[in-house]
Amino acid sequence: MNAGKTVCIKQVPEYDYPRVKQALDDMIGAMPGGWQAIVPRGARVLIKPNFLKPAPAEAAVSPHPAVMRAVIEGCMAAGAGHVVIGDSPGYGTAQRVAEACGVMQVAREFGIEVVNFSQSVTIDAPAGFIHRRFEVAREAAEADVIINVPKFKTHAMMVLTLAVKNLYGVIVGRQKARRHFQSGRDYQHFARFLLELAYTLKPAISILDAVVGMEGNGPSSGTPRPLGYLAASRDMVCLDALAAHLAGFSPQQVYTLAEAGRMGLTVDMEEITCIGDPLDGLRTRDLKPAGQMSVEGPAFLRPVSWLVNRFVTTRPKVDARLCCRCGICLEACPARCMSLADKGPVAINTKACIRCFCCQELCPEGAICAHDAFGVHLLRRFGMEG
Numbered sequence: 001m002n003a004g005k006t007v008c009i010k011q012v013p014e015y016d017y018p019r020v021k022q023a024l025d026d027m028i029g030a031m032p033g034g035w036q037a038i039v040p041r042g043a044r045v046l047i048k049p050n051f052l053k054p055a056p057a058e059a060a061v062s063p064h065p066a067v068m069r070a071v072i073e074g075c076m077a078a079g080a081g082h083v084v085i086g087d088s089p090g091y092g093t094a095q096r097v098a099e100a101c102g103v104m105q106v107a108r109e110f111g112i113e114v115v116n117f118s119q120s121v122t123i124d125a126p127a128g129f130i131h132r133r134f135e136v137a138r139e140a141a142e143a144d145v146i147i148n149v150p151k152f153k154t155h156a157m158m159v160l161t162l163a164v165k166n167l168y169g170v171i172v173g174r175q176k177a178r179r180h181f182q183s184g185r186d187y188q189h190f191a192r193f194l195l196e197l198a199y200t201l202k203p204a205i206s207i208l209d210a211v212v213g214m215e216g217n218g219p220s221s222g223t224p225r226p227l228g229y230l231a232a233s234r235d236m237v238c239l240d241a242l243a244a245h246l247a248g249f250s251p252q253q254v255y256t257l258a259e260a261g262r263m264g265l266t267v268d269m270e271e272i273t274c275i276g277d278p279l280d281g282l283r284t285r286d287l288k289p290a291g292q293m294s295v296e297g298p299a300f301l302r303p304v305s306w307l308v309n310r311f312v313t314t315r316p317k318v319d320a321r322l323c324c325r326c327g328i329c330l331e332a333c334p335a336r337c338m339s340l341a342d343k344g345p346v347a348i349n350t351k352a353c354i355r356c357f358c359c360q361e362l363c364p365e366g367a368i369c370a371h372d373a374f375g376v377h378l379l380r381r382f383g384m385e386g
């Protein structure tokens with residue numbers, strides 16, 4: 001079996017710990033060498049969950065503590081020398097996120113530290129990548145093994161956040177905003193950055209928590225959506241391709257997968273081996289995305305970018321009733337195009353906005369959503385959004 005192009009999937013209808021543990025052990029046991037091949041004895045392990053903001057487990061913002069417990073137990077049983085959980089959340093600290101979602105309690109039981117990334121070091125990218133080096137969290141650079149634990153969620157900018165996108169969390173603090181600004185509205189370029197970063201870090205395995213994912217105004221303020229599975233793979237893109245496929249998205253509709261295809265990585269379901277439970281019962285056809293169309297608009301209109309930018313795009317929109325004027329989005333905005341007057345909700349200068357949706361992602365009140373411009377609705381009516 002080619003472990004690289006294989007995705008293991010198990011049906012897990014709820015976060016019942018024995019069932020989660022059994023499913024994870026079955027998936028890892030089906031891979032050549034099992035846990036021992038992933039975590040060599042004595043290895044320093046970094047578990048990188050998707051920690052975005054402090055929220056309870058039921059909100060489906062972070063991987064569930066039952067999944068994290070099963071991952072930790074697997075690492076310990078394989079003989080890991082040192083295990084930490086680490087991230088650099090968009091809002092709050094890793095410790096606060098872990099407390100809110102229940103992962104901190106699990107970490108305490110196992111005597112594991114939860115670290116908030118704060119120091120960056122430079123690592124070289126492999127030859128042939130566009131990016132020559134990356135500034136990443138010291139803990140990620142120094143780990144012998146990275147275990148990537150994404151959560152299935154919709155994402156206003158990238159359409160879905162899965163295994164590849166989760167590793168953006170190794171970019172420390174405000175450097176994330178700078179990186180967004182450098183890519184501007186070039187979403188293909190940003191996707192390439194994510195892919196090259198992920199394949200420079202090369203996690204030993206990615207374990208996707210899709211028992212309950214998120215739809216709608218994701219990745220922080222959407223609606224929990226039961227999807228009923230866990231999936232794992234040595235290859236992040238294969239894992240993401242399967243998760244997108246089950247949710248009804250083609251690789252062309254998800255920026256990281258479209259770019260992965262251009263890089264020659266495997267995104268075609270016919271080339272991916274799926275083992276574990278049958279896929280049929282795990283398909284979702286009505287998952288609500290964060291926006292109805294890619295933020296670049298449909299491909300056929302991109303040559304007339306002025307039209308796309310004005311009438312056929314998806315933009316952040318503030319709900320004045322929900323905005324509590326906390327100013328968090330202003331801090332996060334890479335383009336510095338948001339403002340707060342003496343009264344009223346936050347305002348956005350749409351001409352300067354690069355549509356990175358950092359504001360939507362980090363608003364603690366869910367007051368910002370991805371709003372489809374008039375042309376998006378029109379094109380959808382005529383089935384021309386592709």
Ligand code: SF4
Pocket residue numbers: 318322323324325326327328329330345346362363364365366367368
């Ligand atoms: S939009 Fe959200 S983050 Fe921005 S000021 Fe209002 S409540 Fe705060």
Ligand code: SF4
Pocket residue numbers: 316332333334335336337338348352353354355356357358359360
């Ligand atoms: S307003 Fe929001 S979407 Fe626009 S650049 Fe600022 S953070 Fe990004």
